[in-house]
Amino acid sequence: MKIAVIGTGYVGLVTGTCLAETGNNVICVDINEAKVEKMIAGEVPIYEPGLDVLFHRNIAQGRLSFTTDLALAVKEAQIIFMALPTPPGGDGAADLSYILGAAKDISKLVTEYKVIVNKSTVPVGTADKVQAVFKANTSIEIDVVSNPEFLREGVAVDDFMKPDRVVIGTRSEKAQKLMTELYAPYVRQGNPIFFMDERSSELTKYAANAFLATKITFMNEIANLCEIVGADVDAIRKGIGSDERIGKRFLFPGIGYGGSCFPKDVQALAIAASTHQYDFQILKAVMQVNEKQKTVLVDKVLKYYKGDIKGKHFALWGLAFKPETDDIREAPALYIIDELIKNGATVTAFDPEAMNNVKAIVGDKISFSQNQYETLENADALLIATEWSVFRNPDFEKMDELLTNKVIFDGRNLFDLQKMIDLGYYYNSVGRKLIS
Numbered sequence: 001m002k003i004a005v006i007g008t009g010y011v012g013l014v015t016g017t018c019l020a021e022t023g024n025n026v027i028c029v030d031i032n033e034a035k036v037e038k039m040i041a042g043e044v045p046i047y048e049p050g051l052d053v054l055f056h057r058n059i060a061q062g063r064l065s066f067t068t069d070l071a072l073a074v075k076e077a078q079i080i081f082m083a084l085p086t087p088p089g090g091d092g093a094a095d096l097s098y099i100l101g102a103a104k105d106i107s108k109l110v111t112e113y114k115v116i117v118n119k120s121t122v123p124v125g126t127a128d129k130v131q132a133v134f135k136a137n138t139s140i141e142i143d144v145v146s147n148p149e150f151l152r153e154g155v156a157v158d159d160f161m162k163p164d165r166v167v168i169g170t171r172s173e174k175a176q177k178l179m180t181e182l183y184a185p186y187v188r189q190g191n192p193i194f195f196m197d198e199r200s201s202e203l204t205k206y207a208a209n210a211f212l213a214t215k216i217t218f219m220n221e222i223a224n225l226c227e228i229v230g231a232d233v234d235a236i237r238k239g240i241g242s243d244e245r246i247g248k249r250f251l252f253p254g255i256g257y258g259g260s261c262f263p264k265d266v267q268a269l270a271i272a273a274s275t276h277q278y279d280f281q282i283l284k285a286v287m288q289v290n291e292k293q294k295t296v297l298v299d300k301v302l303k304y305y306k307g308d309i310k311g312k313h314f315a316l317w318g319l320a321f322k323p324e325t326d327d328i329r330e331a332p333a334l335y336i337i338d339e340l341i342k343n344g345a346t347v348t349a350f351d352p353e354a355m356n357n358v359k360a361i362v363g364d365k366i367s368f369s370q371n372q373y374e375t376l377e378n379a380d381a382l383l384i385a386t387e388w389s390v391f392r393n394p395d396f397e398k399m400d401e402l403l404t405n406k407v408i409f410d411g412r413n414l415f416d417l418q419k420m421i422d423l424g425y426y427y428n429s430v431g432r433k434l435i436s
């Protein structure tokens, strides 16, 4: 099939590349000329495991190309994916200007039937709005389909190639047929495609993200309670996770959820509900608790040093909002850096992928190391903000030599408690016994 993908962010680029991988002809469009030039030259603009191999293979085989020319892409394509940003607007609700603007541009270019697929996370009713834009600008028949993306950064390629499910919101039989054909190679293993109306599909995406954010937040609160009553959140996680109704996944407490989706989507859903006069109380609580959870690690540091960390030097492992990505949007590490500096401390950080992105924001307010051990030189304590695999089994002998004090504040529960007792560390993790 001939496909156009408008927008080459995380979702657009992964979607375009993975659609090319099963034999489709995909043109990706972006207004950013410099970015398009780089992609044409063979540069993958994001770090996403497994993407580069597919990217280069499909370019080489002529199935994946890049352009700034929307007209060219629209002319060729039977199906046009919109993967455009929906950032929070001034009121916190999703800003639809990119989507509606692109819809208007496309509507002036279509000369035959097309399926317009919305991949971005958008409020309920957006498909109707997009359809209205087309109606206002062209008499050509088109169908607007909602097809939310559930991919996780870091495993996005796998999530696209083998999705748990595909959700497609359309009431058009013609669009349904084309979408079924397009997704057939991805659901060969028997995972379902759910067809539903556009509004249900749009809300499914918000419901999924808000539910997962709530699940994590619930565990963060259980962890906080564990610390107070002297229980172990790991034991509780296993104890409840083996109940299939709860499930083992997404029960890991930490220092708050971050990233490009959860914070924005929880907020957008709460606001969307309130514009329909519905008070979505649980989501308000989730947002409040998550904001507070971002502070727990620094609170523990301040408590340990009796409120005075002026002149102290900290090593920080992990900057990305989660492992296997260079994405630092809403990353708890950014809050930690701000607070440590504000309180007069200095920081040396290491992250396998996200250091350049952080440098672009904090400049020389902190220093960076080329590996995790260098950060420890003369550090009063180590803070862990992201659970990269390389941090899980470090060389503790080397660490002992470098750290001024054997003190670790771990926001991701990387180490075994008994091991930390044996090694003689002060080890403060989340929802587990304090080793001191």
Ligand code: UDX
Pocket (backbone or CB within 6 Å): 149, 150, 151, 152, 153, 154, 209, 212, 216, 249, 250, 251, 252, 253, 254, 255, 256, 257, 258, 259, 260, 261, 262, 321, 322
């Ligand atoms: C999420 C959804 O999972 C995905 O389906 C959607 O399409 C986009 O949003 P992503 O933002 O890439 O994906 O990250 P995810 O792996 O879901 O993690 C989100 C946040 O939750 C991270 O900050 C992570 O550290 C945190 N998290 C996750 C926990 O704190 N505990 C967990 O058990 C799981």
